[in-house]
Amino acid sequence: MSDLNLTEFTALSFDCYGTLIDWEAGIAAVLSPWARERQLDLTDEELLLAYADNEAAVEKESPTSLYPDVLATAFRRTGEVLGEGVSEGWAQRLGGSVPDWPAFPDSAESLGRLRNHYELIILSNVHRDGFAGSNQHLHGDFAAVITAEDVGAYKPAENHFRALDRSLVELGVERTQLLHVAQSLFHDHVPAKREGLTSVWINRRHDSPGWGATPEPSGDWSYSREFTSMADFADAVDDAFGEE
Incomplete structure (x- = not known):
């Protein structure tokens, strides 16, 4: 090569x-404090792994959705996978975070x-x-x-x-x-x-x-x-x- x-x-x-x-640092900057609030003992790497397939699935299912909405929906689904709810505030916090990454x-x-x-x-x-x-x-x-x-x-x-x-x-x-x-x-x-x-x-x-x-x-x-x-x-x- x-x-x-x-x-x-x-x-x-x-x-x-x-x-x-x-983007991993940007996503983890939101997922990590949410996990601490929910008392989930998970590393940033574990949170990213739980998140990854959810974002890809949302993008495939809703191809015309704007990316902030994709992020918010993927975060909610990640919470479901981890057995913890994601409030609208947390979902929107990730959705609006892209310019800060x-x-x-x-x-x-x-x-x-x-x-x-x-x-x-x-x-x-x-x-x-x-x-x-x-x-x-x-x-x-x-x-x-x-x-x-x-x-x-x-x-x-x-x-x-x-x-x-x-x-x-x-x-x-x-x-x-x-x-x-x-x-x-x-x-x-x-x-x-x-x-x-x-x-x-x-x-x-x-x-x-x-x-x-x-x-x-x-x-x-x-x-x-x-x-x-x-x-x-x-x-x-x-x-x-x-x-x-």
């Missing part, structure tokens, strides 16, 4: 949450470097206002932003990728010149393989066991190269283009 020529691409499409924004420390600086070489595109399971809040942390200069609100569905469904095809035409980018950059095997690398897109895995959970807030991939997936951080990926790009 080391023969990928990073100079052959002219555009990068990014998953945002899990890759650029630390922190960026990974290397995301903004890495995006700035990558922008020197590529057009940057966001391909995200979120609503427009949520991403606008997140971009206050990222300071990203994106040629296109494609959200679940825009396409009426959530990855791994095909809607984002049809919208991506249209954006590539508008930007004058050949599909073979696009590299997809993502953490989630379930949300991104499974559909990238299905769509015939070259991808790289930003393995943010390389030092953590299990799948965390992301469901286990349910289809075939592949990637052309693995990095453990955005900074490592940006370093590899700079090296490929001959920059110090």
Whole structure:
């Protein structure tokens, strides 16, 4: 997986949450105090594991729901699984938390470097206002932003990728010149393989066991190269283009 020529691409499409924004920290920042209030002796990792499949199920069942509503419903279902109720206040607290989710420390600086070489595109399971809040942390200069609100569905469904095809035409980018950059095997690398897109895995959970807030991939997936951080990926790009 080391023969990928990073100079052959002219555009990068990014998953945002899990890759650029630390969505697990953002979700745990709400689930953890709720669990303490309910006297549940669960770690953040255990809470995220209980939550993961519920969010994916809600997204599949209600593809046109805005992401805050998905978060709130998934939280309620997680409470049911854990045998504890989730009040409307707690549900709405998670639903409204997206703009507060922190960026990974290397995301903004890495995006700035990558922008020197590529057009940057966001391909995200979120609503427009949520991403606008997140971009206050990222300071990203994106040629296109494609959200679940825009396409009426959530990855791994095909809607984002049809919208991506249209954006590539508008930007004058050949599909073979696009590299997809993502953490989630379930949300991104499974559909990238299905769509015939070259991808790289930003393995943010390389030092953590299990799948965390992301469901286990349910289809075939592949990637052309693995990095453990955005900074490592940006370093590899700079090296490929001959920059110090």
